[in-house]
Amino acid sequence: METREMRYFVAVAEELHFGRAAERLSMAQPPLSRAIQQLERRLGVALLHRGSRAITLTEAGSVLLREARLALEAVEAAERRTRRAAADHPGIVLATKAGASSELLSKLLHAYAAEPNAVPVEVILSGPGEQEGLLRDGRADVALLHRPFDTTTGFATVDLHTEHxxxxxxxxxxxxxxxxxxxxxxxxxxxxxxxxxxxxxxxxxxxxxxxxxxxxxxxxxxxxxxxxxxxxxxxxxxxxxxxxxxxVSDAPPVTTVIAWPPHSKSNPVADLVRTATRL
Missing domain, CATH: 3.40.190.10 (Periplasmic binding protein-like II)
Structure with missing residues (x-):
């Protein structure tokens, strides 16, 4: 599948209306309908139930919607990280929840800055639960997450600190x-x-x-x-x-972890993770 086809399908699957999806994609409706039909023929499955009054997803369509979203996020993440690596002064972006792990973050940034190969670190202070999305779509290279509140599925992680x-x-x-x-x-x-x-x-x-x-x-x-x-x-x-x-005696403990995409081969990210682990 091409990323163009996945974007087309995600728009139709989310809108459940070809007209609205075409408007969202800034294209005419007939070529959008043809593109989805061609995708169904190539995959050999029906992705949509086309009723007289409404469109619904088939089971196969629901699976493709989940997978296509992840694939498009991965493509966008690759684009962002590639552009960042090609910048005149490449650095890394760290996402963390505003107001959380401030002392740990301060120590980490200070220790990493003293490393001989350190690069600039841009810190994004996000709202609750937003670090995960920033990391998945490539707007951040590394993040401080907090179990059990944040999802670490799909990331490489190192536990840094556990507290009551x-x-x-x-x-x-x-x-x-x-x-x-x-x-x-x-x-x-x-x-x-x-x-x-x-x-x-x-x-x-x-x-x-x-x-x-x-x-x-x-x-x-x-x-x-x-x-x-x-x-x-x-x-x-x-x-x-x-x-x-x-x-609170029976509240679950909170573990701060440093997380990054497992396929990331960035030397600065590896250096930052090693510094965090050492701390």
């Missing part, structure tokens, strides 16, 4: 003096509902807690007594007197 989680709540709250809490007790707090983070599609789950987009917004809402949050213990260094911390 704590509840961050407003200073002066009645629970601030407790030696520890359980997950059930935290979920049962009616005066401090847990925050709601956006899903991958940008929508928010239902619930009483406030909608949050980043770490700064979250800590401000906690200080105002609008919410609380379960966070890695290293968050202590970023909090003010308006916050209190209580360990």
């Amino acid at each position: 989680q704590v509840l961050v709540l407003p200073a002066g709250h009645p629970l601030a003096t407790r030696p520890h809490l359980t997950m059930a007790e935290v979920r049962g707090l009616t005066d401090l509902p847990l925050p709601r983070w956006p899903r991958r599609d940008g929508t928010y789950p239902d619930g009483p807690g406030p909608q949050v987009r980043d770490h700064t917004q979250l800590t401000q809402l906690i200080a105002l007594g609008r919410t609380c949050a379960i966070m890695p213990e290293s968050v202590r260094s970023h909090l003010r007197d308006s916050h209190a911390i209580v360990p």
Whole structure:
């Protein structure tokens, strides 16, 4: 299959309408329909159920949609990384969640800069869960991810640091003096509902807690007594007197990992990973 055909099919499969897909691709509808029919003939399978009122995907079409998305992401990633390698002053791009692993990141960048073959490192501070996408589509060469929250499937990884989680709540709250809490007790707090983070599609789950987009917004809402949050213990260094911390005894530990595409042969990425492992 050609990447052009995959782009055509993904547009049709996502829109489930040839007219909208053609408009999205800035092309006429008849050649788009012919291209999909030719693809089906070459593969020997039906990719779409063409009803009088609607188009739906066949089982084969659903598989191709998943695989084509991954293939197109890989092509785009290759293009971005190739252009970066050919720049006048090539460097590497590291993605990490804003407000997370700040002390570790600072130590890593300082230690790597002292290496004899170090190249410039551009740091992208992303929202929750965005590092994975930046790494997959080539906008980043390496990322700091956090299990169990981030998916590391398909990446090469090295574990860097594991820590317990704590509840961050407003200073002066009645629970601030407790030696520890359980997950059930935290979920049962009616005066401090847990925050709601956006899903991958940008929508928010239902619930009483406030909608949050980043770490700064979250800590401000906690200080105002609008919410609380379960966070890695290293968050202590970023909090003010308006916050209190209580360990959560049964919260899963969080492991910070450095991740990169397993097929990457970049010497600077390898040097950065070795530096992180040594730290």
